[in-house]
Amino acid sequence: MTERIRKMRKFYIEDRAHRAFRRPPLDWEKLLDLPVFMEQSDLEKVTRVFEIMLERELPVIFPEERLPLLRTVVNFPYFIFGQTVRGRKIHENGMLSNICVDYSRLLSCGLDQKLTEIEARLTELARNPGENAGQIEELSAMRRHLAAILGLCERYRRHALEKGNRAVSDVLSRLPGKPPETFQEALCMLRILHYAMWASGAYHNTLGRLDQLLYPYYQKDIAGNRLTKEEALELLEEFFLCCNKDSDLYIGVQQGDNGQSVVLGGRDRNGVSQYNELSELCLQASLELRVIDPKINLRVDSNTPTAVYELGTALTRTGLGFPQYLNDDVNIRALTDWGYALEDACNYSAAACWELIIPGKGMEIPNVGGLSFAGAAQRAIRNHLEECADFESLLTFTKAEIQTEADALCADTAGITILPAPLHSLMMSGCLESGRDVTQGCVYNNYGLHGAGLSTAADMLAGVERFVYQEGRVTKAGLLDALDRNFSGCDRLFHLLRYDGPKMGRDDRANEIGASLLEMFADSLEGKRNDRNGIFRAGTGSAMFYIEFSKNLPATADGRHAGEPIPANYSPGLFARCDGPVSVVTSFARPGLSRVANGGPLTLELHDSMFRNPEAISKTALLVKSFVRLGGHQLQLNAVNRDQMIDAQKHPENHRNLIVRVWGWSGYFIELDKEYQDHIIARCEYTSADA
Helix, strand or coil, rough: HHHHHHHHHHHHHCHHHHHHHHCCCHHHHHHHHHHHCCCCCCHHHHHHHHHHHHHCCCCCCCCCCCCCCCCCCCCCHHHHHHHCCCCECCCCCCECCCCCCCHHHCCCHHHHHHHHHHHHHHHHHHCCCCHHHHHHHHHHHHHHHHHHHHHHHHHHHHHHHCCCCCCHHHHHHCCCCCCCHHHHHCCCCCCCCHHHHCCCCCCCCCCCCCHHHHHHHHHHHHCCCCCCHHHHHHHHHHHHHHHHCHHCCCCCCCCCCCEEEEEEEEEEECCEEECCCHHHHHHHHHHHHCCCEEEEEEEEECCCCCHHHHHHHHHHHHCCCEEEEEEEHHHHHHHHHCCCCCCHHHHCCCCCCCCEEECCCCEEEEEEEEEHHHHHHHHHHHHHHHHCCCCCHHHHHHHHHHHHHHHHHHHHHCEEEEECHHHHHHHCCCCHCCCCCHHCCCCCCEEEEEECHHHHHHHHEEEEEEHHHCCCCCHHHHHHHHHHHHCCCCHHHHEEEEHHHHCCCCCHHHHHHHHHHHHHHHHHHCEEECCCCCCEEEEECCCCCCHHHHCCCCCCCEECCCCCCCCCCCCCCCCCCCCHHHHHHHHHHHCHHHHHEEECCCEEEEEEEHHHHHHHHHHHHHHHHHHHHCCCCCEEEEEHHHHHHHHHCCCHHHHCEEECCCCCCEHHHHCHHHHHHHHHHHCCCCCCCCC
């Protein structure tokens, strides 16, 4: 890390001195003349708010920075748009979220050329304005968005000139009107577009396949001796710091849940690895900076060299909670099986957490809802155990519960409204050409459903099979009575189920039941179409549902009290005494995961002492490699220290920079709500890499 980057990191991350330049919250009701504003079309509303957001930004330039833009307007009027969508079915808050645009659509030509294309289309459509009114309105909104960005950048250029920062003023004399020509310009252009996307009210704006997007600029500069590898790393690190400047202003369930993810590596349609020198520099930048953004996803396959896993493991050792590994062997097959073209499947990226999305082509909602495996199994046991003569009958009722819940979730997605997103539309396939907003559909329009509490469900069913049907140690009536009483006065049964019962991640039968539940989930969505003519994709992720579902879940037959947490993502239960991470990896890396590859990693918490020498790094890297070769779809490792987190709860002032993985994202531990802190502590930790 250079001295310049060290100073910037201290300024932005440690001291947060840049926040002194933020403006007092804007009075949006006055600015918008609310009664008049509410009578306007949705498209006019989002466009006018975007213009005001950028008009009200005050340019702030610091002496040594090369990549500009800082949020000084702190409050986007989500509350007003909440009134706009009231009475309509929406996803989350009704704004566009969690897609990956194709930034190259604007990087390749610059905004001036795109404006020329828009003007040409508007001239053509003006020949028949009545018939083309919708397209004219959409294209006019796109034009206004680009004009607002150009206006902000011109103000920044003048301000940089006044402050004597020629590095920024010179770049902005070309950008974003003209296309970038150098690596620095490409980073600056990407920064401008990403910043503007947040200012539009859209959220969880991913950065996509950053190494593939920027590699041509990097390669050209290196070949032309205009840039050294060390200078490129310094620019990358400044760009990464830019992602952290204003992350506290980006909405999410918790601070840090902002969707600023990148994907590195991957193979093309011919099976050739696209991991390159820039991929490695991105990993190095994250390793040196140790900040929560951007979140790193690393695409790997059975041919990935061990050295790549070792570099990823070195990054895991820092405690950031990434990289997350995405297995191309499974995920590309999953996408093609779901109907994606091979070229697009090979170009997949990750959404805010881990869901698979296609840059520039996917207008998908990969987290449209969550199914509770634990809830389905609990209902089957509670309502049907007494009538089931054998365990297979109980599984049949469980499958019916999963089907019923899946049917309801799919039906509930009909008629979802998403507010227009003209800027994003400019970077999505076919939108400019058709004058159609991306929120009305794109090449792929599929929905993804999470499946939460899988191991809890597998553990309770495996326990019932063993103790009720096979060994007869527990009666049906006795089990149901204990569940009704939340195990009060049933200490022996509670201990038997909680600690001595078969557990997924340790026992073959529980693993088999878990695999069967996943098949049931995939089967329940087979042949279903959403009202955008897309499919429904099953996944093994839990998102925030592992907290939500557990609160109202009664006592369960794995020895869990009512209200106790269920595990996050595709992971062992919190009561499973597994025989180390190798046992877990071999249990969870199973054939058939391509049917449930919407997203959701096997998540392992490993004690940070496992990463303290080169031999341990190599062993952990081989563990990851084994998971990939065995057929696991996604893997995410956390280096954790339970004692440190407990101390951080007591003395947060001493642990300001402690970073943890929450579910599909990382955040500062002391900024999380206590229920999330407690869950992370509870799921610690496996003790050895070679168990």
